[in-house]
Amino acid sequence: MTLALGCIADDYTGASDLANTLTRAGLRTVQTIGVPTDDLKLPEVDAVVVSLKSRSIEASLAVSRSRAAETWLRGRGASHVLFKICSTFDSTDAGNIGPVMDALRADCGEAVVLVTPAFPETGRTVYQGNLFVGAVPLNESPLKDHPLNPMHDSNLVRVLARQSKTQVGLVDLATLTRGAEAVRSLLAEFSGKGIGAAIIDAVFDRDLETIGLVAAEHRLSVGASGIGLGLARALVSTGKVKSAAAGSGQGAAVGGQVACLAGSCSQATLQQIANAERVMPVLHLDTERILTGANEAQRALDWAGPRLAQGPVLIASSATPADVAALQARHGRDAAGHAIEQTMADIAENLVKSGARRLIVAGGETSGAVVDRLKIPGFLVGAEIAAGVPVLRAVAGEMLLALKSGNFGGPEFFSDAMRLMR
Ligand SMILES: Nc1ncnc2c1ncn2[C@@H]1O[C@H](COP(=O)(O)OP(=O)(O)OP(=O)(O)O)[C@@H](O)[C@H]1O
Numbered sequence: 001m002t003l004a005l006g007c008i009a010d011d012y013t014g015a016s017d018l019a020n021t022l023t024r025a026g027l028r029t030v031q032t033i034g035v036p037t038d039d040l041k042l043p044e045v046d047a048v049v050v051s052l053k054s055r056s057i058e059a060s061l062a063v064s065r066s067r068a069a070e071t072w073l074r075g076r077g078a079s080h081v082l083f084k085i086c087s088t089f090d091s092t093d094a095g096n097i098g099p100v101m102d103a104l105r106a107d108c109g110e111a112v113v114l115v116t117p118a119f120p121e122t123g124r125t126v127y128q129g130n131l132f133v134g135a136v137p138l139n140e141s142p143l144k145d146h147p148l149n150p151m152h153d154s155n156l157v158r159v160l161a162r163q164s165k166t167q168v169g170l171v172d173l174a175t176l177t178r179g180a181e182a183v184r185s186l187l188a189e190f191s192g193k194g195i196g197a198a199i200i201d202a203v204f205d206r207d208l209e210t211i212g213l214v215a216a217e218h219r220l221s222v223g224a225s226g227i228g229l230g231l232a233r234a235l236v237s238t239g240k241v242k243s244a245a246a247g248s249g250q251g252a253a254v255g256g257q258v259a260c261l262a263g264s265c266s267q268a269t270l271q272q273i274a275n276a277e278r279v280m281p282v283l284h285l286d287t288e289r290i291l292t293g294a295n296e297a298q299r300a301l302d303w304a305g306p307r308l309a310q311g312p313v314l315i316a317s318s319a320t321p322a323d324v325a326a327l328q329a330r331h332g333r334d335a336a337g338h339a340i341e342q343t344m345a346d347i348a349e350n351l352v353k354s355g356a357r358r359l360i361v362a363g364g365e366t367s368g369a370v371v372d373r374l375k376i377p378g379f380l381v382g383a384e385i386a387a388g389v390p391v392l393r394a395v396a397g398e399m400l401l402a403l404k405s406g407n408f409g410g411p412e413f414f415s416d417a418m419r420l421m422r
């Protein structure tokens, strides 16, 4: 297998978002959980997205895991590696975007790394280096209240500079609009000045195509699914990849019980849970009980057991920003996040033991905890439920999953997912 594109994603929902984008753009793609072991049989593919759970861990660990993934991908022929980050640039001043970018850049000897979280299809655009979420700047969006990495600065040149050892430049929309050659010469200028990374504006898909063309000439890029789209289109248009029909994951029906788990506290997920209450039983976990050692997972399983025999159920820890802040004030941010994620993993593990074969999980960290516990080594990409969220088919074993990024999906996401997961 010689890869046309290697990808390292800093969380599992982000990885499935990217795998979905690459698949729809014509690349045969597989999503692996962590660096694949030698005995994992992978189909012949153009791109591998290695999923890590490295967005909110200590920076040095994020660096070492990303490096291991890079070594594996380059060893399979990937001359370009995309480090997939969140389209809302989820990070803190300690990292992990800057430290991982610096390490991968040093490893491959890249002069200037192009960086953009733009993903116009989901409303993420970058102008003058400022990230917009829909119509508002990042720091006015719901991301200002994120439980793990509240985003308070929409200027990504500043945000990245605080995390990286290199200087950060800006390729603005005016330059980008003049075409690939204009971008190339600005990057050459940056390189001469020792600027090692450049945030690049992007508002429309056509901007991503120009970015993809230039990025594909380099060894490394950093961004969300938008730059993935640009890279995929560049690989197809330059003939490096022969465009394939989408979706190796559209196999036979799986059947079995359907359970939904939500750990994301994003506004989008809160609305989706409220709407799901109309079509399935919903249990709201008592997060205080989780943090004080009660067996809340068992209470949830006792609740779910008889109901699952009748149809799908949803179990959620999700709460409003005020309730999240209150819980974190009592128990600490990381302790709260970790304990709730592990409870979700306990619930998922036991639901699968008792017959659930279709799982819909909301939230990147939550999805990471669940997929790790289920020991699923990788996924093939099936139908698209919503922008950035495909149906995933486990490579080993008969299971379907949907891993939804917190902010993605329409108001009826859970029903939309169930319709496509047969
Ligand atoms: N009620 C709650 N109070 C405090 N923290 C919570 C609560 N419910 C969930 N959490 C934690 O909040 C974090 C949510 O992160 P997660 O990545 O799952 O969702 P997200 O950030 O909205 O999704 P994404 O990363 O895909 O955008 C997890 O660590 C989860 O355990």
Ligand SMILES: O=C(O)[C@@H](O)C(=O)CO
Binding pocket: 011, 013, 014, 015, 017, 018, 085, 086, 087, 088, 224, 225, 364, 388, 405, 406
């Ligand atoms: O880019 C995004 O917004 C998503 O793929 C994601 O990474 C959310 O966790």
